[in-house]
Amino acid sequence: MATEATGGGLEFHPMDQFIVKPLFGAGDVHWYTPTNVTLWLALTALAAIAVLVLGTRGRAIVPNRAQSMAEMAYGLVHKMIEDISGKDGLRYFPYVMTLFMFVVFANLLGLLPLAFTVTSHIAVTGVLAMAVFLGVTAIGFIKNGSKFLDLFWVRSAPLAVRPILAVIEVISYFVRPLSLSIRLAGNMIAGHAVIKVFAGFAAIAAVAPVAILAVVGMYAFEVLVAFVQAYVFTILTCVYLKDALHPSH
């Protein structure tokens, strides 16, 4: 096991940062136990609320810094839904906005030193992805009824290849939550683990400067990735929402 590999005084524990621990004392993790996950989930929610609610407290016509951040986030998601899902997608704007704010703040807060990255856990991103998948599927059937199945029956294709396309479409439809959750969690795990591995190399004096430079570079890259992954998560949600609202190709 890599976590137990000890060679030349090097100690790599890149995955230890993802361990779920109870906040108070030791013991089993029950479903209600406040853990470090709970703490960082709460901090994520508080950060999002701080920017979106406290930041806009002034309701200023000329915004201050926090308010323009909140307005930029609002404008970004609003425009994304309008451009991709269409005007009727704006009904689900609060839902998409919640997902975006949660993911972006969880990613960014996870980059703080000693922080716990909640979006690096498959359980968390899986719930987020299922929230999108189930919500979108429900919207599709409520809005379009059985016509929603047109999404899988490509009428523009020749009749002979339609069954094959239908199989592919169904598979790709059900892979969506999987790819959505694993993309986010995988990016987070990989980035944090790579930073940890480089940090481990800093124990050797000869390569320490290179290792520290690498950590700095990776950190900058991870800040970018944190935002891009939240953006991608949201944009894919919008694409799925468009499919649900307008299933015919």
Next chain:
Amino acid sequence: MISLLQEAAHTAVETTEGAIVTDEAATHGADAATHGVDAAGHAAEAAGLPQLDIATFGNQIFWLVVTLVVLYLVLSRVALPRIASVLSDRQGAVTGDLMAAEEFKQKAREAEAAYDKALADARGEAQAIVAQNRAEIQAELDAAIAKADAEISARTAESEVRIREVRATADVDAREVALDVTAELVRNFGGNVDGAVIGTAVDDRMKGAVQ
């Protein structure tokens, strides 16, 4: 997946027992042997990938759902309507300002037009006054010139009359002087002064001279 984890737990526990022989590890090992899934969590903590530790999934999902519901409620009830109202207020303010600016521009244009009009009026009035003054002066001038002309012609006429008188008297005076001079000349030459002959001779000469 669970069976995989259990296997991983067993191997992990075995390695733990092999590497660090402590009482705790030994009891964990015993737990793992008896309790299965619950212990798999502990073992995975020690060795496996924390993300695949199914024992913590319930905890994470529960707190995540709580967080998401709270965030959704706060965002949809408070934050998003507020930002929307701020943005529409700003839109309104901007359009209002633009309209006000347009209005001011219109007013400025009207004021400029009024100013131009006043300027043109003033200029026209000034020109009228100038023309009127000029006409008055011209009239006065004309009257004065006419008066002067009349005076001049009157004086001319008077002068002509006097010149004519003078000329008339001058002819008579010249005849008398000529008569006297002729008579005296004739007397001095010892001639006989005959008034009638001298008179005709002077008259003849004078006719030629005057003509």
Next chain:
Amino acid sequence: MEGNIGDLGQYIGVGLTAFGMGFAALGVGNVAGNFLAGALRNPSAAAGQTATLFIGMAFAEALGIFSFLVALLLMFAV
């Protein structure tokens, strides 16, 4: 060096998954490069297509992340 032959196979397999990540990198680079080539030909149309760019990159990257996941599963769960 001591250890069993199973561990050896495990580590070789994990190393092989790195190929998957490398090919995913090719895919992402392909998406970005073609976007740039298109954007340089018609810069006015580029701004509207950034969303498509990110979607394409996300799909290409997802498969690399899948191979990373396989590596993690091989390392820790098998």
